[in-house]
Amino acid sequence: MPSVRSSHIDNVVRIGSSAASSVSGAGPQAIFHKSWTRCMQQHGLDPTRPTPTRILPSSLVRDHQQRMDGFMRVARAGMQDLYRRVADLGYMLLLTDADGVTVDYIGNPASEPQLKAAGLYIGADWNEAHAGTCGVGTCLVEQATIICHQAEHFDATHIGLTCTAAPLRAPNGQLLGVLDVSALHSPEARESQHLVQHLTAMYAQMIEDANFLRCFARHAVLRLGTVPGLVEVSGDVMFALDDDGVVCGANTGARRRFGGHAADLVGQPLTQLLDIGMDALRSMARSGAPEPVALGGPQRREQFQGVMIPPRGGGTAAPGPVATDADGREPLALARDRRPAAGARHDALDRLLGDDAVMRGLVDQSKRLVDSHVHLLIRGETGAGKEVLARALHAYSARAAQPFVAVNCASIPESLIESELFGYTPGSFTGGKSKGMKGLIAQSDGGTLFLDEIGDMPLALQTRLLRVLAESEVLPLGAERPIAVRLNVIAATHRDLREAIAAGSFREDLYYRLAGATLALPPLRARADRQFLIEKLFAEEAQTLGLDTALHADALHSLLAYDWPGNIRELRNALRFALAQAGDRPVGVADLPLEVSSAPGRREAASTAPAPTAHDARPAAEADEATEDIGAARLLHALKAHRWNIASTARALQRCRATIYRQMKRYGITQPHLL
Numbered sequence: 001m002p003s004v005r006s007s008h009i010d011n012v013v014r015i016g017s018s019a020a021s022s023v024s025g026a027g028p029q030a031i032f033h034k035s036w037t038r039c040m041q042q043h044g045l046d047p048t049r050p051t052p053t054r055i056l057p058s059s060l061v062r063d064h065q066q067r068m069d070g071f072m073r074v075a076r077a078g079m080q081d082l083y084r085r086v087a088d089l090g091y092m093l094l095l096t097d098a099d100g101v102t103v104d105y106i107g108n109p110a111s112e113p114q115l116k117a118a119g120l121y122i123g124a125d126w127n128e129a130h131a132g133t134c135g136v137g138t139c140l141v142e143q144a145t146i147i148c149h150q151a152e153h154f155d156a157t158h159i160g161l162t163c164t165a166a167p168l169r170a171p172n173g174q175l176l177g178v179l180d181v182s183a184l185h186s187p188e189a190r191e192s193q194h195l196v197q198h199l200t201a202m203y204a205q206m207i208e209d210a211n212f213l214r215c216f217a218r219h220a221v222l223r224l225g226t227v228p229g230l231v232e233v234s235g236d237v238m239f240a241l242d243d244d245g246v247v248c249g250a251n252t253g254a255r256r257r258f259g260g261h262a263a264d265l266v267g268q269p270l271t272q273l274l275d276i277g278m279d280a281l282r283s284m285a286r287s288g289a290p291e292p293v294a295l296g297g298p299q300r301r302e303q304f305q306g307v308m309i310p311p312r313g314g315g316t317a318a319p320g321p322v323a324t325d326a327d328g329r330e331p332l333a334l335a336r337d338r339r340p341a342a343g344a345r346h347d348a349l350d351r352l353l354g355d356d357a358v359m360r361g362l363v364d365q366s367k368r369l370v371d372s373h374v375h376l377l378i379r380g381e382t383g384a385g386k387e388v389l390a391r392a393l394h395a396y397s398a399r400a401a402q403p404f405v406a407v408n409c410a411s412i413p414e415s416l417i418e419s420e421l422f423g424y425t426p427g428s429f430t431g432g433k434s435k436g437m438k439g440l441i442a443q444s445d446g447g448t449l450f451l452d453e454i455g456d457m458p459l460a461l462q463t464r465l466l467r468v469l470a471e472s473e474v475l476p477l478g479a480e481r482p483i484a485v486r487l488n489v490i491a492a493t494h495r496d497l498r499e500a501i502a503a504g505s506f507r508e509d510l511y512y513r514l515a516g517a518t519l520a521l522p523p524l525r526a527r528a529d530r531q532f533l534i535e536k537l538f539a540e541e542a543q544t545l546g547l548d549t550a551l552h553a554d555a556l557h558s559l560l561a562y563d564w565p566g567n568i569r570e571l572r573n574a575l576r577f578a579l580a581q582a583g584d585r586p587v588g589v590a591d592l593p594l595e596v597s598s599a600p601g602r603r604e605a606a607s608t609a610p611a612p613t614a615h616d617a618r619p620a621a622e623a624d625e626a627t628e629d630i631g632a633a634r635l636l637h638a639l640k641a642h643r644w645n646i647a648s649t650a651r652a653l654q655r656c657r658a659t660i661y662r663q664m665k666r667y668g669i670t671q672p673h674l675l
């Protein structure tokens with residue numbers, strides 16, 4: 001009798017080698033037969049040679065993780081919640097990027113060897129081109145939630161698995177990756193996975209929506225749902241709005257309902273999409289309470305509940321005085337005070353540094369310059385925190401309540417950068433929105449325009465930007481008259497712009513306009529406050545992952561000695577990686593990425609690192625016992641143990657309450673209910 005594996009292989013060979021056109025239909029069987037055909041005929045995979053999943057080395061995995069930095073944190077929170085629901089049933093979770101590479105994972109540590117052997121682990125490449133038909137790979141092709149159950153897999157190595165995968169999209173509709181829920185063993189009936197399919201799709205939507213709110217944190221967001229009383233938490237349609245009620249972003253639910261791409265909805269006044277007026281929107285923004293909203297035309301109207309989520313950092317939920325702009329209009333997003341609290345504003349720059357003389361000089365200089373109306377140029381290596389500094393400068397400035405508009409000159413396609421920056425009038429170019437669009441420069445009016453990677457701006461646009469800077473007005477494509485703008489530019493670059501000038505790729509006159517003052521951000525390896533940054537980021541990442549843990553002195557020692565070519569971004573990723581490896585255990589040197597733990601220490605770093613004494617066996621936080629500094633990990637641990645009661649935390653740590661508050665601020669630890 002043929003084994004299960006060999007009859008599976010025969011089946012795949014028979015179907016996969018038949019003519020692709022002979023496979024039709026849209027049901028699960030057709031999806032997998034099409035995929036088997038694709039695997040054999042396009043990817044050249046051979047079902048008779050089963051191969052385990054390809055695992056990428058950790059340095060490559062980190063490249064993939066880096067590209068999804070902020071999104072991964074949001075996804076992690078959703079994954080943890082989902083895992084709590086499915087762990088007892090034997091499932092584990094994977095998060096992959098749009099290439100199919102696993103960038104995050106949660107599974108039962110007791111089953112780790114089996115999960116690793118099955119490829120259900122960080123670094124596994126589940127792209128169909130390598131792994132054959134599988135949950136992740138086939139979901140990436142189909143762009144829909146799918147179950148890939150047992151013998152639906154292409155490779156005979158995987159036919160024990162059951163995998164359910166849902167696509168995850170960015171606010172612009174672009175595919176970001178896949179959420180996958182898998183188990184090593186499952187009942188034979190495919191129907192046994194239907195509930196998991198619903199859960200996976202639901203959590204994928206929750207993660208997308210949380211990411212949408214993160215991306216539009218500075219906008220008012222209208223959330224619509226059909227279930228009365230639940231709209232605040234489960235409304236599936238979301239629109240991010242600017243002060244004039246114009247749509248700046250639409251989530252997957254909104255795109256689905258309006259049958260369009262994000263680009264079709266963005267730029268449209270919301271009052272033209274929904275049956276709602278500006279007065280009603282303002283009243284919702286003021287009250288913060290759900291109100292009925294009708295969707296659809298006169299033929300088919302649907303009743304929704306809508307609630308307005310105010311911009312983050314936007315004061316309290318209590319209705320406040322309504323600000324009006326110079327024209328007497330009542331800007332939507334200002335209907336609730338969105339100025340950062342005075343304390344947050346004044347701390348914005350100081351929070352960036354510990355005890356480092358160069359950074360202190362830079363921050364003091366920044367404070368003097370930020371409201372002086374000179375344009376600023378931030379220079380620094382990749383990942384050194386240029387955007388973080390730019391945002392802090394804006395938050396510290398007198399224009400903090402105005403928009404911060406970030407433009408990455410390297411990532412907008414050259415063909416779009418002109419219309420994105422300058423805007424356009426209705427019908428001025430093919431493919432544009434029928435209503436025209438306000439450009440990013442005009443959107444930053446009175447606030448801050450952050451031009452990241454300015455060294456990558458095409459020469460023709462440099463000439464136009466120069467004119468805008470010289471004349472403080474912008475001419476949208478197709479417009480006859482320019483619009484006046486109050487411009488404050490912060491540009492950033494990791495390139496040597498003087499070299500670019502010498503090479504003829506950057507205009508010298510633009511350089512002098514932009515570099516009213518230059519802020520040179522030091523690389524992480526040159527900063528004397530590395531320990532402060534390590535502890536601060538460790539506390540942040542542990543808090544995000546919901547871990548109550550500590551950093552061993554040996555790990556701190558290695559982190560201090562490493563050279564950090566990718567700077568603070570690389571540090572954040574290394575800590576996230578180490579925390580994922582360690583789980584609930586304190587993080588030791590063995591949990592760090594190999595290049596960090598095995599790097600030969602630099603001499604000067606070694607001298608600032610804690611001496612390798614008997615303390616090394618204890619967590620770093622404990623080693624701080626005698627000093628004034630509590631240590632981020634220990635402080636976080638104590639706060640959690642005392643349910644964020646400051647008085648009892650202070651008693652337990654034998655410090656006064658003011659010290660606890662001061663050190664929470666220093667390490668950026670925020671009480672959960674204030675987040």
Ligand SMILES: Nc1ncnc2c1ncn2[C@@H]1O[C@H](COP(=O)(O)OP(=O)(O)OP(=O)(O)O)[C@@H](O)[C@H]1O
Pocket residue numbers: 069351352353380381382383384385386387388389452494537568569572
């Ligand atoms: N002072 C800081 N405190 C905490 N995290 C920081 C700090 N500075 C930077 N980071 C973190 O480092 C990462 C990179 O920061 P940022 O994007 O500002 O760097 P960048 O120099 O603009 O990078 P690039 O050159 O690639 O655009 C982010 O995850 C950010 O949160």
